[in-house]
Amino acid sequence: MTFDLTILAPHIPFLVKGAVLTAEACVLALAGSLCIGTVVAALVTSASPLLSRIAYVYVDLFRNIPFIVQLFFFFYGLPEIGIYIDAFTTGVIALSIAGGAFTSDVIRSGILSIDPGILEAAEVSGLSKPTIFRKIVMPIALRTSVRPLGSVFVNLILTSSILSTITLNELTGSAKIVASDTFRPFEIYAVLLVAYACLTYLVSLAIGALHRYLNRDQTEAA
Template sequence: MPFDVTILAPHVPFLLKGALLTAEACALALVGSLIIGLLVAALRTSSSPLLSRAAFVYVDLFRNIPFIVQLFFFFYGLPEIGIYVDAFTTGVIALSIAGGAFSSDVIRSGILAIDTGIIEAAEVSGLSKPVIFRKIVMPIALRTSIRPLGSVFINLVLTSSILSTITLNELTGSAKIVASDTFRPFEVYAVLLIAYASLTYLVSLAIGVLHRRLNRDRMPEVA
């Protein structure tokens, strides 16, 4: 049977709707994972053994459990104890929590890489620890961590394809439906390959632009 992508023309609006749903879920999850990553990284570098240990347990737990198991727990498990959340919200929350565990490790590495002389100088200037962390430590850590964070975010976009397993008709879920309707899985999944490659390329491009903006004063070092 010859390759004929034109057979998918009637299904383009449906596939685009799935692509927009994927983009929306990923955008929200990227923000959520970054916020969680910042908070957890702050706790892991805290002087409090209790907070640091709690943050470590969270990271260790969610980095070592398959994402699909986490997703099924939130979507199928929580209703058993009376917690009901729709598929889209569940997907965003699950992606944020899983991504936050990986993001926190990257941001923590950025924090630990900061020259202690900078922090000591800020302390001598009379700045409080919360102000130093918020105004000095976090901006520097994010600036140095933006590229590795990009890899985390790209992986998050790819992982979002698993959301189709909880009845969410995002890009992969929509493609599965079209493939079963048209009996042309080769064309459908070829388009899906291109779609995900395009999404990850856009994320990579955005990270590159952001990296250059944040490091424009020291580009010869980081280029």
């Protein structure tokens, strides 16, 4: 068998459309998981035992259930009780909730790593706890958590390929359709491998650049 990429030419617009759909879903899911993770991390580290326990249950639950099971529950299970959500929205919600569980762990670690002396100084200066959390705790926690958050986000991008199982023609779903139409799965999936590798590599580079920018004062001091 000869390796022939020319067979892709007629299908490039369709594949590009799938890639754009993947990008849209991932951007929304990254934002959603960051928001959810931040709230859950705040609850886990809060002084309220009840809120902390609820947050821990959420994290343990969604970290220990396969993503595809969560996805099928939202897409195929909820309609049985009258809740209908389109495939794209379902994918974004499922990715956000699953990613939020892992993101919360990273942010929680960032919060716990903050020097208690900084918080004590802020309290002595008369700042309220909400102000301290918003203006001191979260900026420091997010800055120190950039690299591990990057790993979570890369994994979320890779996990988005599973959205093809709920009829969403994102990049992987589009590639499956093209492979079945052309009967040339080797070329199609070889290109898909390269596409995901390039995408995650670019995201890793961006995360590294963001980490260096946010921690530039520490680098200069060293």
